[in-house]
Amino acid sequence: MAELLNLEKKLAEYKCDTNKAIRLKLVRFVEDLEDETMSFSPLYSHQVFGDEESVFGYKDLEIQLYYSTCSLTTFFNIKYSSKVVEKYDNVEVDNVESKMLEFIPAGYCINLDEFIVQLEKDASFRPFGFLIHSYTVYDEKEGLELNYEIYKTDISCPGFREYHERLQTFLIWFIETASFIDVDDDKWQFFLVFEKYLEDGSPRFATVGYMTVYNFYAYPDKMRPRIGQMLVLPPFQGEGHGAQLLETVQKFYTRDPAVLDITAEEPSEDFVKLRDFILAKLCQDLQAFAPEKLKKGFSAEMIEEARRTWKINKHHSRRVYEILRLRVTNMSDPAQSSEYRLDVKRRLAIPFKKNKKEATRLSRLMPEDWLAQQAEMSVSQEQEYLEETYQSTVEQYRRILERLARV
Template sequence: MSADDFKPEKWTSSANEALKVSIVGENAVQFSPLFTYPIYGDSEKIYGYKDLVIHLAFDSITFKPYVNVKYSAKLKDDEVVDVQEKLLSFLPQNDVIVRDEAKWVDCFTEERKIHDLPDSFKKVSEYSLNGEEYVIYKTSLIDDFVRKMHRRVQIFSILFIEAANYIDETDSNWEVFWLLNKKSKKLVGFVTTYRYWHYLGGQSFDENIDQKFRAKISQFLIFPPYQDKGHGSCLYDAIVQSWLLNKNITEITVEDPNEAFDDLRDRNDLQRLRKMGFDTILQKNSQLSDKALESSRKSFKLEERQFNRLLEMLLLSNNSPLFELRVKKRLFIKNYDALNQTDPDEAKEALQNSFELVKDDYRRIIESINTSEV
């Protein structure tokens, strides 16, 4: 060995680059994760290996997992982590084929023959996209088949959703929505959702026998090979529509959405409000009372912050003079303490700058909808 071989960087790999994730159908589609810190630490670095490659593959239908770790050299050091064991600890126990690719192919080929969805898969919606038919199902986690499938796919949540954690499959309030290709049965994506009891006040609690819930979207994932094709919007809209029809769901929320999901949510919610006639109501009477607005918010089952954002977007798209007044009032109240301690001219400028940023962001979302509709 040369002196160069003793340099730490020669034995350090990026975990995000070393981990190669594949979904295998007629062809294998390989991609890299966005995050590996839950598995390999905050630095997302792996020390002690040369030419490290960690293969994590899944069958496109059954999602039977396969792991194979390759490297040209490994340090004999107690501090060198066993990358294979680390990865296996996040995969379903006794359900992973390690290194033996032929055995893995045989296993998922046999599974495919009996891979029939049980009655616990309740169809929610269907749609067509690019000449293919897709179907969305809803399940609880009490079914053994569902638990097996969820245990296989849940690692995608921590690899592609920042700050995601594995959910408690013993909690009956969790439900999973599954998106599949209707003909091929290939799994396209999944969403974990949760129901919170919603206390509506003493009188409602005393008089209403039916329990009311807030429904929360927790982990929303379209697998990388199927992203940027419109599946996310179709899946999100199907989930929301099913909750709008459920009289026990009073409000729809989202857990810590990232910017990409915020955009998807805004576009679909805005289009929905237009289709449901709320835009027309605003055009005829933009100065709706607080009581009327609250009644509309509840009928759309939107949380307050999201409803107010959509209301502002609609006012902007309608060129309503109330848009600027409403946004600036909100920004002033939100930043009152800071603005109150600032020179009046500087505070006015800061408020105007914040307003322009909000307006530009809303325009970006509105224009993306208008462009897609052309």
């Protein structure tokens, strides 16, 4: 037993958490290379290093993955204080470099001098595609307005393919189920966010984030754009860039008469919250969503005006209705509160109604006492689920309304 514990202790010394070992950095100036406060870590590394998100064979492992902030030219380096040379008690040493290089595109730098030379070339970098929106964000720390621009492009734009190969590597570190897309499919469209700043009197463009959209065909003569991926890079998160990007894309496609509506592929919980906020913001001034009409309930007029004006489908317009109706509902009034709660719960109960139809079809095959027990359990479970989901939904809606009040 003592020998086993001693072995486990020795092995643990050479096991590294890859989420902590990986050090990412966006570099504008040479002095940023020595500034450890600018480094940030991934949320995930399982796609590269397996479900345990760890490697064996190194002490004090540091995986440096630096990007020039404009063109995303990449510097890759591995540091450690010691390494197991061969097998350690029949445990293989992980080849960190080979695992990383499966995801880092060709053309990366392996020494800092080479990277610094490439960093200087960022002065000539310009955004891909064409400008569709610009906005400013006030930086309280610096006490000044920062300028941002959003561009639309596609894979045919010269140089964009190589740039996108570098950009999409961030997905595996920050989106749990991320996958790389087939950029050779010309139905993919790309929306890029840049910070526009001056250095030595000349404009520079720092990469902030991006979104991919796939244009699906909708019978008979329409198009249904579907958002595939969206990411704001960590140093820029929490500044409202995601909202600016999503609203810009929504408005961009709204102007196209061929677009039926705009959807999203397997949206995360955070994306759903962001979309709810943007769509509620866009719809709050529509006539169909006027306070007196919200109090009368969800209507065909709301569905039609939301679709016609902002290319929003029925499911999303229903959520917008619930958010905006909450704003005009006095939740301290028992009658208004009860009416709102029942209205929302009717929507939340729809999946249960579908399941009950299936259960009725199968009921002929089951004993009566078993069916009675299952019916009692299902009613109780449904009520509990509906109440919990209702409460969390209303809390989420309240946060959206608070954000709308600040706009």
